Amino acid sequence: MLNYNSLHCLPSSEELPNSEDTPVDNEIQDLIPSLLKATLALVWLDRWDWYFGVKMGIYYDPKKPAIVPDGFLSVGVKRFVDGDLRLSYVLWEEENPPIIAIEVASPKHLGEYSTKKEVYAEMGILYYVVYNPFRRKNPALEVYRLEDGEYLLMSGNPIWLPEIGLGIGRERGLYQGIAREWLYWYDNQKRRLLTPEELIFVAQEKANVEERQRLEAEERVKMLENRLKALGFEPETIV
Template identity: 65%
Template sequence: MLNYDPLACLPSSEELPDSDDTPVDNELQDLIPGLLKTLLAMAWPERMDWFFGVDMGIYYDPDLPPIVPDGFLSLGVERFYDENLRPSYVLWEERKVPILALEVISQNYRGEYSTKKAEYAKLGILYYVVYNPFRRRKPRLEVYKLINGDYTALEDGSPVWLPEIGLGIGMERGTYLGIPREWLYWYDRQGQRLLTPEEQAKFAQQQAQEVQQRAELLAQRLRSLGIDPDSLT
């Protein structure tokens, strides 16, 4: 009896192009999803069942070019395959549709409100996040959820809680890589945003300084009482 494996007839991620050769329009399309990926790596250091792609192709049909979000999150997949990492995200290999897709709008629209939105809905991506830093009158951050095959805008405001992910997503001003501006962040259930690596390092330094100051004050008090603090060690 012939055993037929349809997956064996499809190209693998190693055989497919890892880029559509379309350059990003500005740095934010790399930096914003890159920050979200970094924050996840710090929030989920022990978890190995997630993957966040930045400017990476999602292959959903072997006869069509990939769709390339600025960022996307998948849960329930291997975080790393090997030291060479993923060249692309191939749905017939991963067996998991991303749970979230992110688009950062540039001054040149690339179908984020039309064709890409429709494609993500067709793929079944649960959340579609659009950040438009150039907006003044409309919300700059929009979060959509797939309900009955169509995207429905969730409530305005920041952050927006995403229960299937266990985090919220929102925007506020901060500094990342020395750049002060409005950034997108992940938030916990209490609405507290996750700290960047720089902020965590600064917080640890401040704590160390406070401990040192308390130790010096205690030593001064002991000396005022005629006790040599060094004799207590």
């Protein structure tokens, strides 16, 4: 009897296009998910069961083109595939949909609140995050959770995501020298996780403090030696 496996008939990630050749509408669509990815790479440095894609195509149906979120996170998957980097994210290969899809809206909406939202629900993505910095009346950040096939809006800032063990929220900060509102990860005490840049700054400040303390200690020792010499003592002979 012939053993038939339908997966063998589907195109692989190597055969599928890995670029939609569509430029982002604004730089923030690249910087925000890149910031989240870089921070996560430090937080989960010792974990190899996750993947964060930035402007990468997700193939969810062999008859349809890929959908390209600004960012997405999958857990329970290999960090690298066969020791290499992914060309795209193919659901029939991964067998695990992303747990979060992130869209950074542009002034002209591109389906973030309609078609893309429907596709992500169809794929079974648990959380859908939409950040729209151009909004004035409604909240700029909306986080939805999939319940019975429908996305329900969650409240709060930051918003805790128990399946990931992190929260996501927005606040003003500095990234790549740009002062503005960014999206960040948070711990269960609602404390914002530091970005790579901030961790470097903290390490440098700590090193500077330690160096100042060392120089101050050497200066105090020198002053004490001079006082002893003024009193007729040689510091080297004092035991």
